Amino acid sequence: MKEPEPADDAAVTKRARRREQYLSLGLGELAAAAVFGFVASFLVTPRFTDRAATVALWWALTPLIAILVQGGCYWLLAREWVGDSPMPRTTATVYSVLRVVNVALLAAGLAGVLWWWPADNATALLVFAVWFVGVVEYVNYFQKRLSYPMHRWFATVGQWRTPQLVRDLRSARPGHS
Template sequence: MRKKVEKTLFGLWAGELFAVVCFALLWLIYAQHFEWAEPYVTSWPSVYAFALLEFILLQGSYYWFVKWKQVRRGCFSHLPDRHLRLFHVFKRINLFLIAIGLLFLIYQWKVFSVDFYWFVFLYLFAILEYINYYHVRLSYQTIDEIKDFLRQRGFRRSKLASEWKTRS
């Protein structure tokens, strides 16, 4: 059982980190090699939304990494208070950055530049990742997870949000 949980957690943190690195590499490749992509990947609003997304994905990777390290040590308990406080700080920073993103959204909507839809996609992706980590679980990937989701008739609290709730 422990090995299975350890393997799952390793896959989660490594997968999130891999996504962060791959997204960044693809962003750079498109910026340097595809002229048609330049307005999409070099505008300030798009860069901002992309950086916000990457920042939130890194937090997810870090969360799963910490949980993986706990399981490797044989500890299946909740996160230590210092980690919970750090994620609480991240949560506040995320909300501040999302609010700034609203200003970019308003600007993009008024100007309606060529990258409007790309910005909206990245911005919404970042918000969904934030919700997925800090509020309710939005990602269900395996058949068993999907069946469980259908049986429970709704979304579950995210793992991180559950840890906060048990501490309250």
């Protein structure tokens, strides 16, 4: 049996590390979606005194939770091709469609928030902030990377790097090398 080349060992180790990182990112995004839903359902909305605040919060939360779930699924799926091959075309097609659908979801979410605008200013600010976090997540996944370790955030966020999801979408295009 042939011994693996040192360069091969390094590639395998790098791939294994990235797979672990992607598992952590994927489960983290799914956990975040669950936490947002749980906190909204059981801790926040029971304290609201008017129905409009509850409805507005769910209009704000729906796109955020959808984007977090999509992100979590992306990271878990990407474990299969990271460092090995391009994103499968079917997956790329799904995420290309979601890229457009998410804009519509965010627009509908904002329309719902504005329609059901809470009377209480603090509640209105909370609802708008939740919707805005959804916008930030969308930008982070589909436009420009905004998520970095805290110790490097200020030094790197201004570089406007391309998100990994977008790089994977590009790698799935025909003729991409």
